[in-house]
Amino acid sequence: MIPCPLGAYCPQSxxxxxxxxxxxxxxxPPPGQPNHTCGGADRWSDVMSTDDxxxxxxxxCPSPILKIxxxxxxxxxxxxxxxxxxxxxxxxxxxxTTQDITIxxxxxxxxxxxVLLIIYNFSDQLLTNREKKQAKSREAAVRLAKETxxxxxxxxxxKDVAKKHAAGLQxxxxxxxxxxxxxxxxxxxxxxxxxxxxxxxxxxxxxEESGEKNTGSxxxxxxxxxxxxxxxxxxxxxxxxxxxYGQIExxxxxEQNSNNLSLSGVVAMATDEDLRQxxxxxIAFKDITLTLKGSKKKLLxxxxxxxxxxxxxxxxGPSGAGKTTLLSAIAGKxxxxxxxxxxxxxxxxxxxxxYKKIIGFVPQDDIVHGNLTVQENLWFNARCRLxxxxxxxxxxxxxxxxxxxxxxxxxxxxxxxxxxxxxxxGGQRKRVxxxxxxxxxxxxxxxxxxxxxxxSASSLLLLRALRRExxxxxxxxxxxxxxxxxxxxxxxxxxxxxxxxMPVYHGPVKKVEEYFKGLGIVVPDRVNPPDYYIDILEGIVxxxxxxxxxxxxxxxxxxxxxxxxxxxxxxxxSGSESSLSxxxxxxxxxxxxxxxxxxxxxxxxxxxxxxxxxxxxxNKSSEDLSNRRxxxxxxxxxxxxxxxxxxxxxxxxxxxxxFLILGLAGICLGTLAKVSDESFGALGYTYTxxxxxxxxxxxxxxxxxxxxxxxxxxxxxxxxxLAYFMSKDTIDHFNTIVKPIVYLSMFxxxxxxxxxxxxxxxxLVAVVYCVTGIGYTFAIFxxxxxxxxxxxxxxxVLTLFSNEQKDSVFANLCYTKWALEAFVIxxxxxxxxxxxxxxxGSLVKMGYDIDHKITCILVLAANGIVFRCI
Numbered sequence: 001m002i003p004c005p006l007g008a009y010c011p012q013s014x015x016x017x018x019x020x021x022x023x024x025x026x027x028x029p030p031p032g033q034p035n036h037t038c039g040g041a042d043r044w045s046d047v048m049s050t051d052d053x054x055x056x057x058x059x060x061c062p063s064p065i066l067k068i069x070x071x072x073x074x075x076x077x078x079x080x081x082x083x084x085x086x087x088x089x090x091x092x093x094x095x096x097t098t099q100d101i102t103i104x105x106x107x108x109x110x111x112x113x114x115v116l117l118i119i120y121n122f123s124d125q126l127l128t129n130r131e132k133k134q135a136k137s138r139e140a141a142v143r144l145a146k147e148t149x150x151x152x153x154x155x156x157x158x159k160d161v162a163k164k165h166a167a168g169l170q171x172x173x174x175x176x177x178x179x180x181x182x183x184x185x186x187x188x189x190x191x192x193x194x195x196x197x198x199x200x201x202x203x204x205x206x207x208e209e210s211g212e213k214n215t216g217s218x219x220x221x222x223x224x225x226x227x228x229x230x231x232x233x234x235x236x237x238x239x240x241x242x243x244x245y246g247q248i249e250x251x252x253x254x255e256q257n258s259n260n261l262s263l264s265g266v267v268a269m270a271t272d273e274d275l276r277q278x279x280x281x282x283i284a285f286k287d288i289t290l291t292l293k294g295s296k297k298k299l300l301x302x303x304x305x306x307x308x309x310x311x312x313x314x315x316x317g318p319s320g321a322g323k324t325t326l327l328s329a330i331a332g333k334x335x336x337x338x339x340x341x342x343x344x345x346x347x348x349x350x351x352x353x354x355y356k357k358i359i360g361f362v363p364q365d366d367i368v369h370g371n372l373t374v375q376e377n378l379w380f381n382a383r384c385r386l387x388x389x390x391x392x393x394x395x396x397x398x399x400x401x402x403x404x405x406x407x408x409x410x411x412x413x414x415x416x417x418x419x420x421x422x423x424x425x426g427g428q429r430k431r432v433x434x435x436x437x438x439x440x441x442x443x444x445x446x447x448x449x450x451x452x453x454x455x456s457a458s459s460l461l462l463l464r465a466l467r468r469e470x471x472x473x474x475x476x477x478x479x480x481x482x483x484x485x486x487x488x489x490x491x492x493x494x495x496x497x498x499x500x501x502m503p504v505y506h507g508p509v510k511k512v513e514e515y516f517k518g519l520g521i522v523v524p525d526r527v528n529p530p531d532y533y534i535d536i537l538e539g540i541v542x543x544x545x546x547x548x549x550x551x552x553x554x555x556x557x558x559x560x561x562x563x564x565x566x567x568x569x570x571x572x573x574s575g576s577e578s579s580l581s582x583x584x585x586x587x588x589x590x591x592x593x594x595x596x597x598x599x600x601x602x603x604x605x606x607x608x609x610x611x612x613x614x615x616x617x618x619n620k621s622s623e624d625l626s627n628r629r630x631x632x633x634x635x636x637x638x639x640x641x642x643x644x645x646x647x648x649x650x651x652x653x654x655x656x657x658x659f660l661i662l663g664l665a666g667i668c669l670g671t672l673a674k675v676s677d678e679s680f681g682a683l684g685y686t687y688t689x690x691x692x693x694x695x696x697x698x699x700x701x702x703x704x705x706x707x708x709x710x711x712x713x714x715x716x717x718x719x720x721x722l723a724y725f726m727s728k729d730t731i732d733h734f735n736t737i738v739k740p741i742v743y744l745s746m747f748x749x750x751x752x753x754x755x756x757x758x759x760x761x762x763x764l765v766a767v768v769y770c771v772t773g774i775g776y777t778f779a780i781f782x783x784x785x786x787x788x789x790x791x792x793x794x795x796x797v798l799t800l801f802s803n804e805q806k807d808s809v810f811a812n813l814c815y816t817k818w819a820l821e822a823f824v825i826x827x828x829x830x831x832x833x834x835x836x837x838x839x840x841g842s843l844v845k846m847g848y849d850i851d852h853k854i855t856c857i858l859v860l861a862a863n864g865i866v867f868r869c870i
Contacts, residue, residue, distance in 0.1 A: 004064035005064070006064070006081050006832075007054065007061065007835065008061065008064050008079070009055045009056070009061045009064060009065075009066075010053045010064050010065070011064075011067075012038070012065070013027060015038050054078050054079045055079050055080055055081070056078060057076065057077055058070050058076055058095035058097050059076055060082055060083045061081060062081055062082070069095055070083050070094060070095050070096055071083060073086055074086060074092055075096040075099045076095075076096070077098065077754070079831075079835055086099040087101055087104060098752055101749045101752060102749050102750060104749055105745045105748065105749030105750065108745040108749075109663060109742070109745045109746065112741060112745065116656075116659075116738070144242055144246075240392060240393045243397065244393065244396045244397040248400060251401075278442075278443050278472060278473055278474065279358060279443045279626070279627065280310075280346075280443065280475075281309060281345060281355065281358070281443045281475055282306065282307070282308055282309055282345070282346050283306070283330055283344070283345060283352075283444070284343070284347070285303065285304060285329075285330060285341060285342065285343045285344070286341055286342045287304055287340070287342065287563075287564065288302070288303045288304070288329055288339065288340075288342075288343070289302060289339070289340045290322075290325060290329055290337045290338070291337060291338045291340075292337055292338075293336060293337065293338050298500070298501065299325045299501050300322045300326055301500060301501050301554075301566070302502070302503070302563065302566055303341075303497075303503050304506075305495060305503070305506040307444075307477050307493075308475065309443070309475040310470055310475070311470060311475070311476070311492035312463075312467065312478070312492050312493070313476065313477040313478070313491065313495060314477075314479075314491040314493070314494050314509075315327060315477060315478065315479045315480070315495045315497070316480055316483075316494065316496055316497070316530055316533075316534060317496055317497035317498065317499075317504075317534065318498075318534055318538045320499055321497040321499050321501060322497055322501030323479045323497055324364070324449075325501065326497065326501070327446050327477060327478075327479060329343075330352070330446065330477070331352060331359060331361050331446050332351065332356070333361065333716070350625060354624055354625040354626070355444070355625055356626070356717065356718050357385070357630060357717075358440075358441075358442050358444065358626045358628055359442055359445075360438070360440060360442035360444065360445045360446065360717075361446045361448075361717075362434050362437050362445070362446065362447040362448060363433075364448040364449045364452070366429045366430055366433040367709050367710055367713050368416050368429060368436065369643075369647070369707075369710060370415065370416045370418035370423060371415065371418070371646075371647045371650045372416060372643070373412070373413050373415055374403070374412050374413070374414060374416060374428075375399070375403070375412045376643070376646070377416060377432060377436060378402060378403065378436065378439050379439075380639060380643050381436045381437075381439050381440060382395050382398055382399050382439040382440065383395065383631070383639050384631060384636055384719050385439075385440035385630055385717060385718070385719065386398065386439070386441065386630070387628050387629060387630065388631050388635075389629065398439055398441060399439050402439050402465075405438075405464070406431045406432075406434065406438075406462065406465050407431065407458075408432065408435065411424045411428055416429060416432060426453055427453065427454045427455065427458040430450065430452075430453060430458075431458070431461075431462060434447065434450050434462060434465075440717075442474060443474060444475045444476075445469060445474050445475070445476045447466075447476070447477075447478035448478070449480070449481060450462060450478055451463075451480060451481075451487070456486075456487075460486065460487065463487055463490045464490075466478075467490060470492075477495075482528075482531060484528070485529075488528065488529065488530055492508065492509065493509065494507065494509050494512050494530075496512075496533060496537075498554055499537065503554060503557055504537065504553045504554055504557055512529065513529060515560075516533070519548045519553070519556060520543070521533075521536065521548070537550065537553075630718065632720075633720045633722055633723050634723075636719060636723035636724075637720070639723075640723050640724055640726075640727035640728075641727040641730060641731070643727075644727045644728055644730075648731055654702070655735075658695065658699050658739070659738070659739070662692075662695055662739055663742050663745070663746045665691045665692075665695065665747075666742070666743045666744065666747035669684060669688060669747055669751075670684070670746055670750030671750050671751075673687050674751065680827045680828045680831065680839070680842060681751070681753045681824070681827050682820065682824050682846065684747075684751050684753070685820055685823035685824060685827075688743075688764075688823070689795065689799060689819045689820055690795045690799055692739075692740075692743060692764065692767055692768065692771070693771045693794075693795035693816070694791065694792060694795050695739075696735075696771045696772055696775065697771050697772075697774060697778070697791035698775070698788065698792075699772075699775070700732065700771070700772045700775025700779065701784070701787050701788060703728050703732060703775075703776065703779065704728070704779035704780055705779040708779070725868075729776075729868065732772060736765060736768050736769050739768055740761050740764035740765050740768055741761070743764065744757060744760055744761055748760055754827055754830035754831065755823075755826040755827040755829070755830055759826040760823070762857065763819065763826060763856075763860075766819075766856075766860035766861055766864075767815075767819045769860070769861060769864040770819075770860045770861070770863045770864040770867075771795070771815070772864065773864040773865070773866070773867030774794070774815075774867050775787075776867065777867045777870055778790050778791055798814040798815065798816045799814075799816040802814040802816050802817035802820070803820075806846065815860060815863050818860055819856070819860060821848045821852065821856050822853055822856035822857055822860070824843075824848060825848060825853045825856070826853055828842070828850065
């Protein structure tokens with residue numbers, strides 16, 4: 001007979017003479033053997049086969065032959081050897097089988113909610129107070145700067161009045177001395193005297209001569225002393241703002257008096273110090289032709305020209321003329337295309353990608369962080385992209401100058417806004433989009449339709465700001481649609497493209513009408529020239545018979561400049577219009593008809609793959625010829641961390657909804673899936689793995705899916721991808737810690753498993769860390785819709801597969817198998833003694849090992865690290 005283990009109740013049985021069986025085991029002695037007596041238990045099996053030998057619930061058995069009622073304030077599960085004290089004495093009556101700890105879960109949720117509210121409100125209050133303090137310092141600096149300028153103007157006015165009085169006195173004295181001189185000369189002519197030299201007056205008034213050179217004022221001198229003490233090397237916030245706004249006010253005053261001076265000259269006059277000059281970049285391109293790698297469609301054809309520093313060039317043309325493609329090719333961003341031709345940087349054949357740190361590219365879409373203010377967007381870009389040797393005061397001056405020039409002063413502390421939450425206006429958002437590139441002080445600035453959607457006043461304000469940048473030697477080119485006549489005259493050069501990406505004109509704006517007049521194209525009176533030329537290229541305006549044919553305009557321009565003309569263009573010049581359009585677009589209708597559908601799909605796929613490859617090559621290029629040393633990865637990580645923290649604090653309502661859904665899921669699953677002693681709570685833990693994986697993956701998608709376009713823009717600008725990702729992951733560790741607490745505060749106290757809440761928390765943290773890494777991968781590699789679908793399906797599919805195919809290799813690659821094993825083992829370790837046969841049988845059936853709990857947690861953590869590295 002097997003001896004009874006701990007947790008069993010198997011006393012000596014007695015014969016029930018009425019029934020003829022041995023109680024309590026229902027054992028019947030063999031008939032015909034009166035000498036046979038009842039003994040102890042003769043079977044010890046798992047709980048599913050028989051539970052007669054298990055100490056019943058509500059009792060505890062310190063020895064196999066002793067059964068004691070569970071006292072009040074304690075509870076006893078099946079197979080208990082001691083009674084367990086309840087957390088609350090009043091919640092457990094005598095012979096309680098378990099304790100009701102739901103109230104403690106509710107208390108934990110309330111406490112956690114209060115802590116989170118305090119953290120969010122305190123952090124938000126800190127941000128608000130900091131912004132108010134900055135606003136006060138800024139207002140005080142603006143007020144001081146304006147008072148200084150006004151004092152300087154009063155000093156100059158007083159000096160001018162004094163000069164006028166001095167000039168009047170000088171005139172009267174001159175007249176007096178002239179009369180005396182005439183009399184003395186008359187007398188000397190009589191008496192032979194020598195005339196007195198007229199130089200004495202200048203010696204008598206040396207202050208006038210020195211006064212002309214000293215145009216300053218006492219106020220200016222005091223300001224100069226302050227600047228020497230603070231200035232570029234100011235440390236306090238008030239000193240930095242005083243320096244910045246003092247410089248801006250001086251620039252305004254001098255710019256009004258000297259409209260022909262560049263901004264560099266104005267600043268140099270205002271500070272009397274050496275100003276850091278931007279590198280001047282001249283871009284020359286010859287015979288640029290772009291062809292899609294897969295479909296062989298030509299986007300640009302034989303485009304030649306030059307973009308000069310200090311000039312603003314406008315790229316115009318009808319829709320589909322390749323305007324954006326041309327600027328993308330010049331900036332090295334034309335992906336998925338085979339490029340032929342030559343691009344020279346300052347006369348040298350160097351890759352334009354090597355200068356990406358000093359090239360600003362403004363995309364057509366307004367890619368701006370909506371949950372940051374205008375100033376925060378600009379300031380972040382300035383800190384990450386300006387030279388690291390620049391002082392804090394100089395960086396503030398750059399940002400404040402851009403805000404002032406773009407007219408963003410009234411909305412500097414306003415949220416940019418998103419589609420769901422209204423922020424600044426569309427025109428202001430467009431100017432912020434441009435300002436993100438202006439604050440990094442580029443040498444080349446390329447803009448894709450910056451005036452689209454702006455009114456005339458906003459467009460004029462933007463063009464004036466760009467003109468100031470050009471005065472500093474910045475090479476500016478931009479795509480423009482239908483500019484007004486005033487804006488049109490503000491451009492220096494014009495690049496006009498026809499459909500098919502063929503050049504029609506590239507030269508000064510002042511000579512464009514003269515050139516087309518020579519071709520018989522005269523702009524009618526009261527018609528905007530660019531609109532008229534685009535209408536001609538679109539075919540809306542029909543030219544006279546005396547004028548040149550529209551399809552020959554690209555050929556005429558090439559012949560006019562002596563460019564090499566492609567042979568097919570010479571042939572098409574005398575052919576039909578359909579022939580030209582077919583050659584120019586790279587798509588002949590006959591050729592399209594012959595193409596198979598499969599070939600067209602394969603060409604499109606090759607275009608997409610080529611585009612992705614070119615984007616990767618552009619971003620990974622390490623060659624740097626810009627001579628600008630930007631902040632390193634560690635410092636950028638610090639900047640990214642601050643930005644991401646602000647964004648998450650402002651998204652606290654979304655975080656609150658996530659926590660609420662997790663809590664509700666914990667209540668539902670904890671109530672429905674009660675712990676089964678036979679399976680050690682495997683069903684409830686299976687639901688837990690699926691629910692937590694799904695909810696945490698969806699939350700992780702928001703970290704990257706919604707900001708993917710922001711990431712591509714910042715990465716293309718040379719900012720650190722590692723710093724960006726690490727900052728996001730660091731902030732998400734807050735959710736990795738808090739979300740398991742929120743879920744377990746409901747699930748654990750409603751389900752009440754035997755394992756401790758700490759053991760469940762450790763496993764759940766590993767699960768959340770793992771699925772968050774998987775969510776990052778989906779967010780980066782898939783579109784938002786596909787990523788959400790994968791996040792919903794993957795936990796369910798992997799859980800079902802790992803449960804059905806326990807011994808397969810693929811099951812060991814499923815994180816759900818390791819997560820469920822860790823939960824079950826943590827709970828099964830609490831079953832001992834009489835439960836050993838049940839525990840061993842269940843774990844063998846499920847394919848788990850009692851000693852693998854640490855291994856499971858390490859595998860989950862390793863999965864999270866691997867997916868993050870991907």
